[in-house]
């Protein structure tokens with residue numbers, strides 16, 4: 001009888017944890033082949049999008065552990081905010097083909113704002129002036145992409161004209177989670193990839209579609225002891 005190697009056992013474990021749909025979306029005709037390719041580092045877990053659904057959340061975690069034990073994926077480093085040294089649960093990256101996470105704002109201005117406007121504002125609780133391009137406007141709420149400040153502050157050409165709207169309340173963030181997936185309804189600490197201060201934000205996950213998350217109830221005050229940093 002042939003003795004089972006650790007890799008054989010890991011392959012079986014991975015196969016048992018995969019959805020078993022054999023749909024080919026990952027680029028392999030069968031889940032079994034995908035499991036083998038993972039162990040050979042020919043592919044990555046995110047190619048099977050089903051694994052990011054709520055149903056397979058625990059399987060994904062167990063698959064990560066199998067791949068860590070095989071040194072295929074390394075232990076994740078903690079995500080630490082640079083400014084205050086708080087640990088975040090994950091990084092929030094822009095949606096595919098977008099330049100920054102989407103920020104949903106409650107502007108206090110009475111000025112009429114519309115799609116495509118460039119605005120200058122300061123989020124409540126943040127010392128940094130932001131520049132955003134409005135990509136959506138609904139019932140007084142606006143959704144923006146970050147487009148500054150760096151190059152905008154030094155350029156007053158026509159192209160860089162903006163509306164000054166002062167203080168804004170940040171209501172939500174939408175983006176792609178890099179790291180451990182939370183549950184809907186969970187209060188999380190996260191680092192928006194575009195945050196110029198690299199400051200950890202907190203909020204509540206109100207929608208989760210695979211790795212795409214909508215987080216609301218944003219707060220820049222994070223109540224947790226900072227991680228001790230080496231001097």
Ligand code: SF4
Nearest residue numbers: 022023024026031048
């Ligand atoms: S995408 Fe997932 S479910 Fe479909 S074949 Fe690949 S591993 Fe199996």
